[in-house]
Structures are given as structure tokens and as C-alpha cells.
Amino acid sequence: MTERKLMxxxxxxxxxxxxxxxxxxxxxxxxxxxxxxxxxVDMLLVGDSLANVLQxxxxxxxxxxxxxxxxxxxxxxxxxxxxxxxxxxxxSYHVSKEEAWKSAAALVKAGAHMVKLEGxxxxxxxxxxxxxxxIPVCVHLGFTxxxxxxxxxxxxxxxDEVSAARIRRESQQAIEAxxxxxxxEMVPAALxxxxxxxxxxxxxxxxxxxxxxxxxxxxxDMLNITPGRKPRFVKDFMAGKDxxxxxxKGYVDAVRAGSFPVDAVHGF
Ligand SMILES: Nc1nc(=O)c2c([nH]1)NC[C@@H]1CN(c3ccc(C(=O)N[C@@H](CCC(=O)O)C(=O)O)cc3)CN21
Ligand SMILES: CC(C)C(=O)C(=O)O
Ligand SMILES: [Mg+2]
Numbered sequence: 001m002t003e004r005k006l007m008x009x010x011x012x013x014x015x016x017x018x019x020x021x022x023x024x025x026x027x028x029x030x031x032x033x034x035x036x037x038x039x040x041v042d043m044l045l046v047g048d049s050l051a052n053v054l055q056x057x058x059x060x061x062x063x064x065x066x067x068x069x070x071x072x073x074x075x076x077x078x079x080x081x082x083x084x085x086x087x088x089x090x091x092s093y094h095v096s097k098e099e100a101w102k103s104a105a106a107l108v109k110a111g112a113h114m115v116k117l118e119g120x121x122x123x124x125x126x127x128x129x130x131x132x133x134x135i136p137v138c139v140h141l142g143f144t145x146x147x148x149x150x151x152x153x154x155x156x157x158x159x160d161e162v163s164a165a166r167i168r169r170e171s172q173q174a175i176e177a178x179x180x181x182x183x184x185e186m187v188p189a190a191l192x193x194x195x196x197x198x199x200x201x202x203x204x205x206x207x208x209x210x211x212x213x214x215x216x217x218x219x220x221d222m223l224n225i226t227p228g229r230k231p232r233f234v235k236d237f238m239a240g241k242d243x244x245x246x247x248x249k250g251y252v253d254a255v256r257a258g259s260f261p262v263d264a265v266h267g268f
Contacts, residue, residue: 063089064089085115093126
């Protein structure tokens with residue numbers, strides 16, 4: 001048994017290049033951070049989905065930078081090995097690249113190893129500004145929950161040729177600007193697999209098929225404690241398990257084995 005080391009960007013890039021799947025889950029506090037770390041989750045996302053699962057809201061837009069800082073601090077205290085990514089919330093990176101730097105640097109000071117922002121095209125300049133100054137950035141493309149209203153609802157992105165070409169173009173722009181990671185939400189599996197195959201950086205998917213470099217789910221969804229109807233890409237990993245640790249380990253094993261997601265069941 002080799003000693004487990006702190007997860008790093010080069011290691012994540014190596015996993016992507018070697019076809020070793022990356023397991024990621026959202027996390028918002030120290031107790032779960034420690035449990036997910038023990039279960040072998042490679043990356044924890046302090047997601048602005050805390051709006052939905054912690055705050056009982058219907059949208060991620062009202063989440064504040066202070067909310068994100070508080071939860072990032074809590075998560076980082078519970079982590080020994082995992083790579084911590086924090087979402088830049090709505091209205092914390094839009095007005096200028098300088099504003100984005102201030103928000104991102106605050107998240108780094110709170111313990112984030114990387115920040116994630118939503119959208120392509122206009123964000124490239126911001127991605128370059130942060131990356132060149134030493135903050136690793138993940139670019140979230142496809143369905144972007146912060147701008148659900150502009151997208152006309154909770155919809156798959158990249159279905160038609162024009163929309164697919166846009167995702168390809170915006171991925172390329174993000175990579176050229178220095179993005180260290182991409183995340184696709186609700187993108188057709190074939191499109192995500194095709195881009196991932198030639199991407200120089202890892203591509204994490206949620207509702208984007210098994211062909212991505214890795215997977216992420218909202219923790220409360222995979223533990224089946226989110227009330228109401230769940231998105232198609234969710235699977236209940238507590239089914240048949242008698243502990244949270246066993247459920248999370250089941251997720252890690254399934255992602256690593258490529259047995260989750262099943263495109264015909266969880267994909268678009
Ligand atoms: N609990 C939770 N889970 C999430 O995955 C999640 C959040 N919250 N909050 C932020 C965003 C919002 N997300 C969502 C929310 C709803 C759908 C949804 O209703 N999807 C439907 C329709 C898709 C379609 O066919 O166009 C689905 O069946 O998946 C998808 C993603 C993903 N993120
Ligand atoms: C759904 C994932 C990718 C996310 O951004 C979040 O949890 O906030
Ligand atoms: Mg988010």
C-alpha cells in the first residue's frame with residue numbers, strides 16, 4: 001500500500017491523460033469533508049448548489065461570496081487529501097477581471113485550491129487574468145444554473161449543431177486562456193466524450209456521459225436526502241448501503257470503474 005498523497009493539479013492531469021476516472025462530489029462542511037476524503041473522493045466542490053440543499057432556495061443566484069467563504073473554510077478544515085474547488089457565486093466575477101480576482105483570491109484564502117466560474121466566451125479574459133496570476137480556474141459550460149433564466153429553463157445544452165459548436169468553441173477559448181479544468185453540465189454524452197478525448201485538461205461531467213475524465217454529483221442528491229424530483233443524471237448511492245461512508249465509497253468505485261453514469265439511464 002503506497003502512502004496516499006495530497007491531490008494536485010499535475011496528478012489530476014495525469015489521471016485525465018491516463019484514462020483514470022476522477023471522482024468529485026459537492027461538500028459544504030467539515031464533517032462531510034472528512035468522510036468524503038476518507039472514502040477516496042478526489043475532488044470536493046464547494047458548490048453554490050448550497051443554495052438549494054442547505055438554504056432551501058430555488059436558485060443559486062442569491063448566494064453571496066460570504067456564504068461561499070464560510071463553507072469553503074469549513075470544508076478545508078476537514079480535508080487531508082482531496083482537491084478543493086469553490087464556486088465563484090453569481091455577481092462576484094462579472095463586472096471586471098479585477099473584481100473576479102478579489103473574489104477568487106478570497107476563496108483561495110478561505111482554503112480553495114481552484115475556483116470555478118460559469119459560462120464561456122466573455123469569461124476567457126477573466127480566466128486568463130486569474131490563471132496568469134496563479135489561481136487555477138475550472139470553467140463550467142453547458143447548462144449554467146446561475147443563468148437559468150437566460151437559458152429558458154433547466155435544459156440540455158449542445159443538442160443542435162449551432163449549440164454544440166458553441167460548446168466546442170468556448171471550451172477551446174477557455175483552454176487557450178489557461179483554464180486548468182472544464183466542467184460540463186447536461187451536455188449530450190457523445191459531444192462531451194468527443195471533446196474530452198482531445199482535451200489537454202480534465203473534463204468533469206454532470207449529466208454529460210461516461211466519456212468525461214470524471215464525474216460530479218450534488219452530495220445530497222446521491223445520498224437521496226434531497227426532497228422532491230431529482231434530475232435525470234442523479235443516482236441514489238445509498239440504496240442497499242448501511243452507512244454514508246459505504247454509499248460514498250460505492251460512488252467512488254462506480255466512477256472509477258466507469259459503471260456510473262450509464263448513458264442510456266443518466267445521460268442526454
Ligand atoms: N440538488 C441539486 N442538484 C443539482 O444537480 C443542482 C442543484 N441542486 N442546484 C444547482 C444546479 C441546478 N441543477 C439542475 C436542476 C434541475 C435540473 C432538471 O430539472 N433537469 C431535468 C430536465 C432536463 C431536460 O430534460 O432538459 C432532468 O430530467 O434532468 C437539472 C439540473 C444542477 N444543480
Ligand atoms: C452542479 C455542480 C457542478 C455545481 O456547480 C454546484 O454544485 O454548485
Ligand atoms: Mg455551482
